[in-house]
Amino acid sequence: MNMVSEPNVKTEAAPALVVDNVSHSFGETLALNDVSLEVPRGAFVVLLGLNGAGKSTLFALITRLYDNVTGEIRILGHDVRRNASAALQRLGVVFQGRTLDIDLSLKQNLLYHCALHGISGREARARSKSALEFVQLADRANEKVRNLSGGQARRVEIARSLLHRPALLLLDEPTVGLDIDSRESAVRIVRSLVAKERLGVLWATHLFDEVELTDLVVVLHKGRVLFSGAVTEFLEKTGTKTVSDAFRALTGITDTELAA
Amino acid sequence: MSVGSATEADDSLQPAGQEAGHGWGVDPPPLGPLAYFTCLKGIVWREILRYLHQRERFLSALVRPLVWLFIFAAGFRQTLGISIIPPYQTYILYEVFITPGLIGMIQLFNAMQSSLSMVYDRETGAMRTLLVSPFPRSYLLLSKLVAGVSVSLLQVYVYLLVAYFWEIEPPLYGYLTVLPALILSGLMLGSMALFMSSIIRQLENFAGVMNFVIFPMFFASSALYPLWRIKESSVLLYQICLINPFTHAVELIRFALYGQVDWTSLAVVLVFTAAFLGGAIYAYNPSKGLIARRGGPGGS
Known part of the structure; x- marks a missing residue:
């Protein structure tokens, strides 16, 4: 794997994003605990997690706002720490706030x-x-x-x-605060590029209805990855019919906590 | 957004998407010198555009030094006699004497304001869009600094133009020779503000900045009175003025306006610029800096 992080090696084969055993803490608090995930090229990956699950920390590390202390993050094979420039050239971001x-x-x-x-x-x-x-x-x-x-x-x-x-597009809760039409059109615009341009998308959300059956899903809860794989597999594993039920079954949180 | 445009999106996504698809899947070229220049130009251009759009900021930047010039200096002129000191070769009006100080003030205010805008950027996330640019972070910060200095140059020259009609008439070549001095002093004050913005959260409060940074720096300097005058009244204050980098920025500008170089001031300004800049770059370094320890810009 180290070979692909060299700048001149063909990056065609590398996934859009690889996060490998990444942990990060702020002082005493462990915000991310041994997180690994992958976004293949041309895949729409939904990062599901409640507020405070560690999504924003993960995004901050991928965008190199601060360095990942342990583990590795590679964008199309380029290590964000050792080869930041090449990695960031291949990264597009839609931040949560208005920028x-x-x-x-x-x-x-x-x-x-x-x-x-x-x-x-x-x-x-x-x-x-x-x-x-x-x-x-x-x-x-x-x-x-x-x-x-x-x-x-x-x-x-x-x-x-x-x-x-970019080869990888990160979106941090991109539909929060939007009306239904705007949400729909934002989702559609991004999805069309996944199919056509082999864009790898990591879409962080806590809105379960944005997940489609053909997507990949990563469940981040309290800084840990609880599940990573196809949506169908996710439902099968938890024995549920909807993504929100599956999420509840996996994290063990109640409806009231979810609403909060 | 209207329902109409949402449903239309599906039909026209295809052709427009193809056009937008130019360059997809092609590996981006490494960033060459031209790309670096484009980046710098873009950051400066944005800063100037933003400045020109903020009409109140534009006006207050001009009005502030002019109030000092028209009112304060006029009143003070009779109380303070200025003997002939370099670089001046004749007796001068008090207005002429404080012009370099007011230029320094313009740059000081501008530096503080741009560092405040960086705090604001940090909060709104605009800072994050800057920091995900593939250029080295130190280069981005430097570009941001240059952008702030460019805005201050704009302000200074407009001030000098107005002042010209108020009998402040340095030699014509002075307008040119002052430029490098202005760039240097702007860089020093800018990097100082940048460094401060990265370590002090409370900088959002402009009143605090006025009290604790701008006023002490401005008054304990050679901006309003010659240093020998200060020495007569208080040796301690004189020494404080001497170590105040703002004094040296003002003296650098004062001499440059008459085509001369004050070497001591030049050296002091250079050293302080390097120190502040190093501090700012360190503070914004993702692995060592203060952003990482604190949880980052806009990080909650």
Whole structure:
């Protein structure tokens, strides 16, 4: 496995994301306990976990906000610690919070992101244009982000995360606070790229209805991975019919805790 | 979002998606010098755009030093006689004397404001979008600094333009020779603010910054009065002024405005810039820095 993290080795065969025995703690609290998971290319992986399960910590480690202290994280074969630049070039992120500049136009926001990836000039403008077309907002390119609805802003953020053609897309609770239509269109946009461009997606959520039967699912609970595999397998293993029942059976939490 | 556009999405996703698909599956090229330059340019461009959009910030950055110039300096002019000290070759108006100090103040405020905006960015997550860029983190921070300095240059030159009509007329070449000094002092104050923003959470409170950073730095310096005057009244204060890096930023600007170099100040400014910058880069380093220990920007 070490061989593929060399920059010049063909990365075609490597999974979009490999997290290998990663633990991380803040002082005394162990936020992640020996977490391993994999996102193959062209797979939609749902990371299920309640608030405080360690999802945000895991995302912070993958995006190299802070270093993983133990274990390894590789994006398309590139180790995020030893080869951060190559790894981050292949990574797209949609953060939980709003991260667009609201006083700048949609286009200006996208061009800024292109620059952060070293893409300039005509290429940057062409990519920004087609990305906005892709999320159905081309006609509002010159408007300020301030004027967008929550769902539209989220679509711009998805468009932005795709500008540099990543192999792995991370989304941290991307549909929180969106209405049903916006949720649906966000999910559909991302899923279409999984099929077409072999994009590997890690979709963190606690909304069980976003899981489809063909997906892979990783259950993160109190910093540990309790399950990792196909959704069908997940249901079979727990002897349940729905993902939410399976989640409850596995984690042993009650409905009241879930609601909280 | 309307229901209509949500249902339409399915039909037109295909063709638009193909266009967006340009470059998919191709391994990105390694980042060359041109890419580095693009990144720097993008960060500076965003900062300037954001600045120009914040009209109040634009105005207050200009009004603040002008109030000092038009009112404070006019009132003070009679009480404080300035003898001929280098770099000045004749008796000068008090307004002329405090101009480098006010320029320093513009840069100090701007540095504090951009570091505050970084705290704000950290909270909103805009900082995270910057930090997932594939360029080295130290380069990103440096670019961010350069962006802040660019905004301050804009402010300084607008101030100098207005001041010109108020009889503050340094030699024409002075406008050019002051530029490197401005860049240096801007970098020093910017990296100081950046370092502070990474270690002090309470920096969100601008009143606190005014009281504990801006005012002491500004008043205990050679911005408003020549150092020999301070020495006459208090030797201790004189010594404090001497070790205050802001004094040296002001003196560097003062001499550069007349095409001269104050070597001591240059050395002090360089040393402080390196120290603050090193501290800031360390603080933002993902493995050693303070972000990791504290749970990160916006981390809950």
